Amino acid sequence: MSAPSKNSIEIVGKYMSYLSWNQLVVGYSHKKCLINPFSGEVTQPGIYAIMGQNGCGKSTLLKTWLGLLRPVSGSVYLNDAPIPTEHNISQGIAYVPQFHAVNRYFHISVQDFIKQGRGPQYKFAENDYHEITNLLSEWQLSGYENRSFHEMSGGQKTRVMIVRAIISKPKILFLDEPLASLDICCQQQLMDTLEELTQAHKVCVFIVDHHLENFKNYLTTRFYFTRKHDQEISSVILK
């Protein structure tokens, strides 16, 4: 995976590293490490799945890669810069958390929530509003622009967060269990959208989800958590 290929994006004489990690251990304290140290690098756009049983540490790994959690040990580079820095966040990183992780008392209209995807300084023009309207229609959210985000159902919240991520035009997109709250049509739509983002826009997608077995053909690589019954720490292997 680390060897550059003809699909890699070449920048100033070298291949772009979307994400790399060295001897990474994730967890919530030195006493409770969730994985054995592992290293890797992703240099090509694609859909990278993080899979494994409940509680093994998939979301923790995603949040650590993304810079929301500090590694227990080891290092992570996102867009060729060490995490966590504000610099990373402003450089085309988007995150779709689990819908129930978003503060339920978050009073903001659906449209204003989506607009946040472009950052606080962005000046919206007419064509940007058209883009939002089209995306809302594509994701069966027409007419919800002025509804409060916290009043939306779980699946609607997930779709709003997907639209917000899409309009941010990310280079790297992290998604935590987006399929769990979506019906089968929206699951298919999401996987098709992710595939288009990787192919047409060279986006690198990292996704945690238990429903990915149904979409194996879309996946570039699977990071799989595996552990023996008598062990608490997993090893992450490529499948």
Ligand SMILES: Nc1ncnc2c1ncn2[C@@H]1O[C@H](COP(=O)(O)OP(=O)(O)OP(=O)(O)O)[C@@H](O)[C@H]1O
């Ligand atoms: N904020 C936290 N503080 C301490 N421990 C945590 C915290 N969040 C999660 N954990 C623990 O870390 C372990 C891994 O949790 P994580 O959410 O990463 O698992 P997961 O593989 O994503 O699980 P699932 O498939 O059930 O969503 C679990 O034992 C969980 O109880």
